[in-house]
């Protein structure tokens with residue numbers, strides 16, 4: 001394979017703010033490019049010099065383990081100069097506004113900004129403040145596009161064509177940015193999506209999302225090819241307004257158990273992490289060979305390499 005994948009597709013995006021702005025062809029193109037970077041990760045020296053002239057800042061205003069490490073690793077594997085910013089050690093604590101922070105960072109000649117923030121819309125806002133390419137690494141409960149891309153990439157390793165494939169997403173739907181990006185991406189690729197969880201975890205206009213809703217875990221697991229469990233986002237729920245009686249009761253009704261694996265032998269288990277063992281699923285389920293949770297993490301580096309490559313001007317003539 002040549003160093004940069006050859007392609008005739010004209011990828012015209014400048015940013016990755018959300019999958020809502022990407023067409024089905026854009027999404028398929030990113031996933032196709034990611035296959036090449038996934039191969040690189042298996043080489044003895046998993047590095048390419050593709051971004052060696054680029055400077056990237058990772059701006060994380062919200063906690064993150066996987067996404068931050070994955071972006072940083074992707075950038076370093078491609079030879080970029082990387083600077084990291086996190087709120088705990090920055091002048092945000094001294095009262096500096098987001099706009100001032102980004103303008104100062106930008107005067108240091110940055111090519112790309114990866115941003116995670118608790119407020120929806122921050123990545124869009126940054127596109128109006130600086131000239132760099134902006135990549136959304138999660139904005140509040142709005143979108144988390146690279147997570148959905150890596151989820152779809154992982155699904156494609158099992159089902160190369162996702163058209164007609166049955167994906168169940170189980171858990172705290174209302175507060176999840178992962179589910180929003182996945183619904184947008186999966187429906188563009190023709191997959192069927194069922195959301196499963198307690199009524200109190202469903203967003204208000206759930207019918208408008210082009211998906212079905214179920215409150216019955218057994219029926220959902222019997223139906224699906226893929227079961228993606230989501231963490232309960234306690235940090236995004238108002239204190240004092242309990243949406244379910246207890247974690248134990250949630251697990252009882254909506255947790256995936258070893259007995260489900262015997263009863264429904266066909267579905268594959270996914271989770272964006274972090275997993276709360278004993279809540280979304282029994283610990284043994286997360287470690288079973290039906291779960292591809294760690295593959296998702298590996299694939300995440302390749303998918304982020306692909307999108308960084310494309311947004312850095314790769315493939316644009």
Ligand code: NCD
Nearest residue numbers: 066067138144231272273274
């Ligand atoms: C998700 C997130 O931050 O939205 N995690 C991730 O990026 N891997 C999901 C979560 O926090 O539950």
